[in-house]
Amino acid sequence: MASTPQESWNGRKKRGVPEGLWIQCPTCNATVYKKTVDEALNTCPECNHHFYVPTQTRIKQLLDEGSFEEWFSELSPCDPLEFEDKKPYKERLIEEQKKTGLKEACVAGRGYMRGRPLILAITDSSFIMGSMGSVVGEKLTRAIEKATEMNLPVIIVSGSGGGARMHEGIISLMQMGKVSAALSRFHKAKGLFISVLTNPTMGGVAASFASLGDVTLAEPNALVGFAGPRVVSETIKEKLPDGFQTSEFLMEHGFVDRIVTRQKLRSEIAKIIDYCVFQ
Amino acid sequence: MKKPSVILPFERPIYELEEKLNALEKKPTSAQVKESIRNMRVEITHMKKDVFSKLDPWEVVQVARHPDRPQLRDYIELVFDEFVELHGDKSFGDDRALMTGFARLGEHKVMLIGQHKGRNLQERNECFYGCAHPEGYKKALSKMRMAEKYGIPIVCLIDTPGAYPGVGAEERGQAYHIALNLREMSQLETPIVCTVIGEGGSGGALGIGIGNHVSVLEFAYYSVISPEGCAGILWKHVKHADRAARALKFTSQNLLKMGIVDEIIQEPLGAAHRNHRQMAAELRATLMDNLKKLKGFSKEELVNHRYEKFRNIGVFEEKFQEEESELSETIQDE
Numbered sequence: 001m002a003s004t005p006q007e008s009w010n011g012r013k014k015r016g017v018p019e020g021l022w023i024q025c026p027t028c029n030a031t032v033y034k035k036t037v038d039e040a041l042n043t044c045p046e047c048n049h050h051f052y053v054p055t056q057t058r059i060k061q062l063l064d065e066g067s068f069e070e071w072f073s074e075l076s077p078c079d080p081l082e083f084e085d086k087k088p089y090k091e092r093l094i095e096e097q098k099k100t101g102l103k104e105a106c107v108a109g110r111g112y113m114r115g116r117p118l119i120l121a122i123t124d125s126s127f128i129m130g131s132m133g134s135v136v137g138e139k140l141t142r143a144i145e146k147a148t149e150m151n152l153p154v155i156i157v158s159g160s161g162g163g164a165r166m167h168e169g170i171i172s173l174m175q176m177g178k179v180s181a182a183l184s185r186f187h188k189a190k191g192l193f194i195s196v197l198t199n200p201t202m203g204g205v206a207a208s209f210a211s212l213g214d215v216t217l218a219e220p221n222a223l224v225g226f227a228g229p230r231v232v233s234e235t236i237k238e239k240l241p242d243g244f245q246t247s248e249f250l251m252e253h254g255f256v257d258r259i260v261t262r263q264k265l266r267s268e269i270a271k272i273i274d275y276c277v278f279q
Numbered sequence: 280m281k282k283p284s285v286i287l288p289f290e291r292p293i294y295e296l297e298e299k300l301n302a303l304e305k306k307p308t309s310a311q312v313k314e315s316i317r318n319m320r321v322e323i324t325h326m327k328k329d330v331f332s333k334l335d336p337w338e339v340v341q342v343a344r345h346p347d348r349p350q351l352r353d354y355i356e357l358v359f360d361e362f363v364e365l366h367g368d369k370s371f372g373d374d375r376a377l378m379t380g381f382a383r384l385g386e387h388k389v390m391l392i393g394q395h396k397g398r399n400l401q402e403r404n405e406c407f408y409g410c411a412h413p414e415g416y417k418k419a420l421s422k423m424r425m426a427e428k429y430g431i432p433i434v435c436l437i438d439t440p441g442a443y444p445g446v447g448a449e450e451r452g453q454a455y456h457i458a459l460n461l462r463e464m465s466q467l468e469t470p471i472v473c474t475v476i477g478e479g480g481s482g483g484a485l486g487i488g489i490g491n492h493v494s495v496l497e498f499a500y501y502s503v504i505s506p507e508g509c510a511g512i513l514w515k516h517v518k519h520a521d522r523a524a525r526a527l528k529f530t531s532q533n534l535l536k537m538g539i540v541d542e543i544i545q546e547p548l549g550a551a552h553r554n555h556r557q558m559a560a561e562l563r564a565t566l567m568d569n570l571k572k573l574k575g576f577s578k579e580e581l582v583n584h585r586y587e588k589f590r591n592i593g594v595f596e597e598k599f600q601e602e603e604s605e606l607s608e609t610i611q612d613e
Contacts, residue, residue, distance in 0.1 A: 074597045074598055074599045075595050075596070075597055076595065076596045076597075076598060077595060077596075078594045078595055078596055080537070080594040081526065081527070081528045083526055084526065085513035085514060085526065086513070086514070134593035134594050134595045135593075135595045137593055138593050138595055141590070163482075164481070164482075164503045164504075165503075166503055166504050166509050166512070166513065166527070168503075168594070169502065169503050169527045169528055169529060170501055170502060170503055170527075170528075170529055170533075170534060170537065170539050171537060171539070171592060171593060171594060172503050173481060173482070173485055173501075173502070173503040174485075174539060174589060174592040174593075175592070175593065176458075176461060176482065176485060177461050177465070177485060177488070177489050177589040177592075178589045178590055178592060178593065180458060180461035180462040180465060181461070181462070181465035181489070181585075181586050181589050181590065182590075183462055184462045184463070184465045184466045185466075185586070187462065188466065203482070204481070204482055204503070206454035206458075207442075207453070207454040207457040207458050207461075207482040207486075208457075208458050208461055208482075209458070210454075210458075211452075211454050211455040211458035211459070212458050212459070212462055224454075225449050225453075225454065226442065226444070226448070226449060226453035226454040226457070226482070227442075227444030227445075227448070227449065227453070228444075231444045231508070232444045232445060232446065232449065235443075235444050235445055236445055236446060240446070241446065244446065244449070245449060249449075249450075253450050253451070253452065254452070255452050255454075255455050
């Protein structure tokens, strides 16, 4: 696995992606063999901590082998604001592409899950925090429009700590409206949308498509919320309650239907599809 | 002249000149004094035009947040002929940051939805400085649905730093309720006219911002994130908010150029806080004009028009590399 694109490209340690043969679990602190973690669908064999999953691995975990057909890969990002913080957005995009092997934070397409055809889209938190700019918004919108046309269920696995992407400014904010409007048409056409929340799903992504599932599933202990925990604690000037903005917190407050471990994710999604679509 | 609660640094020379003018006007009138008064008025007008045409984006933010800037409740008084407030989301409470109710605008009966920041400390505490909670978005959606039921057009006046970031807000589903508004607003079969009157703060603004016609006041701004928030994340310190403001390109001119808004509503000389009445008259005229235009649309046209408006926003490249390479391979094969 040493040469996979998940390995840091510029020597900087990448979020949630362990390197080397042995890794330490951030939850139980156990030192675990990486291969065992990989075999356990990127979870800790000791405490079932859910590690980050790169897009391609996620596709393999969810869909029938070789069944995924990527769509809209011709879309690539631009720099409409000529944005520059510590480095120009254009350079940042190239760096992120090299680092992750992805062209953008979202991959979408059609695949089969235990024989059931569906549209799958994934936002990957390793690419500018999985934030939604024009390309992410457009890919999701096209995927949903296609699903409406083809009458297929839509599964979106969100991993977006960044919400709407700052580097594309107000255009990113409007993607929230665009994707939600597409979901609205899909909803009206009685399409099934299963939203899967993974660590982290925040901000503008949480406040648009990720919250609009007919059924909302969440991986255990994922960070999910609108405002970042730091912003909330600065606003209330208090320490945040334990477990604030976790999947469990959301389920307790009624915003998640089921918390599903990664081992059961595929079978649970398939089951829900069977209840709603293939009766 | 009413004393302003805040004089922004770039406004200082204007106020100084105005004070001089005041003093001059108190002097016994002579031909010479009259002449200087006239000259000074011309000079003040020029200065206002000059200063406000050259505002830096960060200065625009200061104008948009000016404590004397007219707010929702001022516009309720000055723009609308009547307002019948409808409180409550029928589930949790009545969010004071987001007001809803029937309103009359000449011949148009509308549903008014808007954010209010508060003009004094008591109001501001009640309204959380214009930051709505989930119950506010829920209330807005239920009133908008009612408006749809009776074919009443919806007018949204947006003025918020953002949706409230608090424990209660998260517990009650801030993200979910904003998301739901985005989805549902896009399907409402009644005209929706939105205007950003001050701050258009990210998701909290967009949550009542899916309109057929979206306009922005000249010195309002509409942004994906507050300049402070952006500076904190990208430059690691709030003190770089001015740089973030420049980078985010969120002033009315930028918004119009990028096709995010359909129209800029001009503000009076020296910005809205200098002349509430004139600003209100301008806003009233624009709202009425757009309501009139949308009146001719069928339900289906309204929904499609709103869909297409948002559908077309996005800047990206489409490169069909694979097809090209496949094509060249086929040619070689042949």
